[in-house]
Amino acid sequence: MKPIDAELSLQQLDIVTNTSGNIVVSASAGTGKTRTMIAKIMQDLSENRTHKVIAAITFTRKATQEIRDRLTFDSSQCFIGTNNNFATDEVIKPFMKDVYGESFDIEMDTDYANKNRELKDFDEGVKSIEEYHTIYSYKNVKKNFVFDLALDILKKSVACRLYLQAKYCAIYIDEYQDCDIDMHNFLMHISDDLKIKTFIVGDDKQSIFQWKGAYPEVFKSIFVKENFTHKKLTMNHRSDKQIQDYSNLIFEETHPLVVNPQNCGNIIWIKATYDNWAGKVISLLDSEKTSALLRHTNTNAKTGADLLTKEGLEHIFIPKIPIENITTNTAWIYYAIASFVLLDTYSAYNFLNDIPVESDAFRVKEIKKILNDIKQNAESANQNAFNQSVNMLSGYLGYTTPKEHIDELYKTVTDKKFAVALNPERPRHCALTIHTSKGLEFEQVIIFIEDFAHNRELKEEHSKNHYVACTRAESKLIIVDTNIAGARTAQNRLLEMFYKAGIDPDKLISMQ
Numbered sequence: 001m002k003p004i005d006a007e008l009s010l011q012q013l014d015i016v017t018n019t020s021g022n023i024v025v026s027a028s029a030g031t032g033k034t035r036t037m038i039a040k041i042m043q044d045l046s047e048n049r050t051h052k053v054i055a056a057i058t059f060t061r062k063a064t065q066e067i068r069d070r071l072t073f074d075s076s077q078c079f080i081g082t083n084n085n086f087a088t089d090e091v092i093k094p095f096m097k098d099v100y101g102e103s104f105d106i107e108m109d110t111d112y113a114n115k116n117r118e119l120k121d122f123d124e125g126v127k128s129i130e131e132y133h134t135i136y137s138y139k140n141v142k143k144n145f146v147f148d149l150a151l152d153i154l155k156k157s158v159a160c161r162l163y164l165q166a167k168y169c170a171i172y173i174d175e176y177q178d179c180d181i182d183m184h185n186f187l188m189h190i191s192d193d194l195k196i197k198t199f200i201v202g203d204d205k206q207s208i209f210q211w212k213g214a215y216p217e218v219f220k221s222i223f224v225k226e227n228f229t230h231k232k233l234t235m236n237h238r239s240d241k242q243i244q245d246y247s248n249l250i251f252e253e254t255h256p257l258v259v260n261p262q263n264c265g266n267i268i269w270i271k272a273t274y275d276n277w278a279g280k281v282i283s284l285l286d287s288e289k290t291s292a293l294l295r296h297t298n299t300n301a302k303t304g305a306d307l308l309t310k311e312g313l314e315h316i317f318i319p320k321i322p323i324e325n326i327t328t329n330t331a332w333i334y335y336a337i338a339s340f341v342l343l344d345t346y347s348a349y350n351f352l353n354d355i356p357v358e359s360d361a362f363r364v365k366e367i368k369k370i371l372n373d374i375k376q377n378a379e380s381a382n383q384n385a386f387n388q389s390v391n392m393l394s395g396y397l398g399y400t401t402p403k404e405h406i407d408e409l410y411k412t413v414t415d416k417k418f419a420v421a422l423n424p425e426r427p428r429h430c431a432l433t434i435h436t437s438k439g440l441e442f443e444q445v446i447i448f449i450e451d452f453a454h455n456r457e458l459k460e461e462h463s464k465n466h467y468v469a470c471t472r473a474e475s476k477l478i479i480v481d482t483n484i485a486g487a488r489t490a491q492n493r494l495l496e497m498f499y500k501a502g503i504d505p506d507k508l509i510s511m512q
Contacts, residue, residue: 012036015231016043022191022228024176024219025201028254029247029471030238030441033201034063037172038070040199044170045073052169055079057086059175061332063439067174083173083183084110087150088135095160096129099153103130112137112146112327119145122152134328142215144182151186161194168196176202177216184218192227200228205251205467206438238441240475242266246508247471250463250494255501261508269449269479270512277480278307280512281446284478287313291444293431294469296451304446305431316427318436321418322408330399332356334409335422337390341375342412342419355397366396378413386410434469445473448480453489462490479509 008016012032015025016039023040027033041054055078058064064081071080079086088110097105111117111134118139119125125145128136138145154160173187191198200222207216223230234257236244245261248254270280285291293308293315295301305317323334336354339346348368355362370393377386387406394401412418420427426440434451452466470477481487498505 008036008039009235009237011231011233011235012039015233016040019229019231022198022225023200023231024222024225024228025199025231025233026219026223027201027203027233028236029203029206029467030236030244031233032237033203033233034066034070034174036233037174037199037201038067041071041170041172042073044197048169050169052167053078055086055090055168055171057081057083057171057173059083059178061335063174079168083179083187084112084146087146087186090164091150091153091160092135092146095153095157095163096149098157098159100126100130106133108133108135109329110135110146110327113325122148125149142180144180147180147182147186151182151189154186154189164190165194165196170197170199172199172201174201176200176222177204177207177219178202179215179218181215181218184215188222198228205254205464207464236471238474239471240264240266242508243470243473243475243477245503246477247467249497249501249503249508250467250470252497252500255497258501258503261503263507263510265510266475267477267479267508268510268512269481271481271483274482277482278304278311281478281480282308282311282313284476284512285313285444286476287429289443289475290426291315291429291446292437292440292442292472293446294434294437294472295431295448296434296465298433300448300451301431301433308429308431313429315429315431316420317417318421318426318430318432319417320436321421322411323405326405326408328402328405330394330401330405333394333397333399333401334405334412337371337374337393337409338412338418339422340371341378342416342422345423362397367393370396375413378410381414383410434465437472438468441472441474443474444476444478445470446478446480448482448487449490450482450484450486453486453493463493466490 009032012035015023015036025033025036027036041056045054056067058067059082061082068075068080079090088108093108108129114136117128117132117136119128119136120139122145125136126149128134135146171190179187187198190196202219204216204219222228239247242262242264243266245258246267248257268284270277272280293301293304295304298320302317302319305315308315321338323338326334332354336351340348340351348364348371351367351371352362352364370389374386374389374393377389387403390401390406390409447469452462481491495505
């Protein structure tokens with residue numbers, strides 16, 4: 001095992017090799033937080049002399065796969081998955097019967113997006129599990145039933161506490177700024193009461209999901225906990241210095257990082273109208289380098305992609321796919337089927353590898369035959385036969401697939417525009433929403449200043465969206481100004497931060 005990544009910076013190396021115990025890392029955009037977390041996992045496991053394993057917890061399936069791909073050891077015995085899956089698979093499903101009785105010794109599903117089953121309170125959530133064998137979500141997005149329930153079980157089940165303490169030597173949690181209060185309480189109970197070593201990384205400046213219940217204050221509260229060491233990552237390895245300086249001026253706390261700013265022509269503010277902005281942007285782009293238009297809404301991203309394409313440089317809009325809101329245990333199967341139907345590079349062998357549970361009972365020949373039937377039925381628009389084929393495949397794998405979910409899958413596979421959203425290889429030039437772009441990077445980024453203030457109002461969330469958007473850029477940032485009210489509000493806010501830091505805007509921004 002190679003415990004140390006030779007490319008770690010001094011800041012990263014200090015965290016990986018010189019810091020022990022519970023650690024919370026505040027990591028600015030582009031500072032290599034995932035690389036640092038993975039290096040810390042590798043280092044800790046190289047020193048582990050027990051039977052225990054680790055848990056690496058993320059917010060998305062995509063981030064989970066990235067961690068699996070980058071770990072260079074056999075992680076099959078470890079937990080690498082989403083925070084919700086950790087709570088359900090490691091706490092709720094195996095130990096709910098200990099607290100609530102044998103009637104909960106059942107197979108459970110999850111369906112967090114089901115609007116018809118939204119929960120009013122905790123007791124209704126418990127009853128719904130007993131009646132429907134499914135874990136639903138609270139109607140109030142500021143509350144989180146999954147972690148309410150998991151914490152209740154954790155506190156009341158001795159077996160659950162002993163299991164986690166016996167299994168895990170450490171837990172690593174990414175993107176902690178997106179935690180809500182209930183998730184935070186659950187994770188801190190594991191750290192504080194079960195004494196399982198905890199490594200946390202996040203960036204409150206990138207907390208752009210507060211509308212979903214994220215509460216970045218809980219991340220910052222860990223900085224002052226006596227049982228945690230607070231470390232910072234401030235060296236941006238993604239963007240050039242000019243873009244780094246610009247992004248560091250958005251928040252007062254990062255003003256000290258701006259030293260000797262220079263205008264190298266990599267940030268361009270263009271005055272334009274809705275009729276001519278696309279042509280002006282195209283004249284500034286290098287077609288040989290990747291580029292992305294980032295907008296606040298899908299509609300604006302799609303319209304922008306069409307206009308840029310019309311001006312001579314094709315930009316592919318990356319849409320939200322219908323199956324994206326499916327949150328059951330079978331969600332993976334819809335993505336796998338859609339990938340088989342829409343992507344030439346995805347085969348039955350890929351499907352077999354994506355099955356969460358290993359089993360010698362599954363045969364690629366059988367899976368391939370059913371997948372081909374599904375694809376043929378999708379291409380011939382035979383929805384009844386399509387539904388039957390999907391049910392046949394899910395039954396073969398031991399799953400059930402509700403009709404409403406198959407309907408969303410059918411919408412996905414019968415529209416080729418969704419293929420780009422499934423393809424791990426992004427187009428060279430694309431358009432997507434700011435929220436979707438989080439975690440991605442592009443050589444050139446186009447943003448609209450109006451997207452960071454609405455109705456003459458600028459809130460903290462707008463500054464965070466702006467920070468996330470501009471830090472996706474590696475070498476060029478183009479800011480489009482169409483001179484509407486929101487644009488003036490955002491511009492005034494930026495000028496205020498420049499002057500507060502004692503920086504002349506002309507030192508960083510080229511006006512056109």
